[in-house]
Amino acid sequence: MSKGGLLVLASQFAPRFFQIRRGTWLAIAVGLMVLLAIFAWAVLAAFGWLWGQGKSLTEGAPEAVRVIAAQVEQAVPRTREALGDLVPALKSEPPPRDVSGTDIGPVTRYPxxxxxxxxxxxxxxxxxxxxRADYIxxxxHYAKGFATQGYAQSVMSATPEAEAHDYRKGDERVRFEITRLAQGKIKATIIAIQP
Structure with missing residues (x-):
């Protein structure tokens, strides 16, 4: 269309445009406002839905990473320690659970x-x-506990990472071993040799 054609069209449309009644203009304005309100509601609803989806994904992500890390740990030892620095959720572990069996004395288990x-x-x-406990x-705890019960102590081996002690009282013999593990954990083993 040429410029002349647009001017002719505008000149024909302008008189009709000004003949539209005030009520019609009001209806058009209310209709546009309703459409704008529906559009704003749709945007907010979509944003809320996306926020909820993103939140549920981030809550499930640490568990997925834990599962993957457990599988990788079987193939490559010490992976959990390396990944724990990058993904803090891996550092949190479920509380330990006792395996079947009973505690043996004479010293009570360290809390x-x-x-x-x-x-x-x-x-x-x-x-x-x-x-998780302090090695020393x-x-x-165990050295004082055995001494209180009247056991004589013999150190069998000692390094900064592990120690083994032999405790005797009459015919009773108990071997105690302690080892430092990764991430501030320790392992304490008691071997009771019954006469």
């Missing part, structure tokens, strides 16, 4: 450690406990 192994082999009963505090 916060979970029974991770129990085995009877003839006259020997072996119980291991694991958990746990070592002192």
């Amino acid at each position: 916060g450690l979970a029974r991770s192994h129990w085995q009877r082999d003839g006259r020997e009963i072996t119980v291991s406990y694991e958990g 505090t746990v070592l002192d």
Whole structure:
């Protein structure tokens, strides 16, 4: 269309445009406002839905990463420690649970450690406990506990990462071993040798 054609069209439309009644203009304005309100509601509803979807994805992501990390850990040891620095959710672990069996004395289990192994082999009963605890505090707990019960101590081996002690009282013999594990965990093992 040429410029002349547009001017002719505008000149024909303009008189009709000004003849539209005030009520019609009001109806058009209300209609546009309703459409604008519906559009704003749709945008807010879509934003809310997307927010909810994103939130549920981020809440499920740490669990998915944990599952993947557990599978990788089987193939490549120490992966959890490396990934734990990158994904903080991996550092949180479920509380430890005792395996079946019973605690053996004479010293009570250090608080916060979970029974991770129990085995009877003839006259020997072996119980291991694991958990997050201070290595020296746990070592002192058992050393003082055996001393209080009247056991004589013999150190069998000692390094900065592990120690083994032999405790005797009459015919009773108990071997105690403690080992530092990764991420501030320790493992304490008691081997009771029955006469």
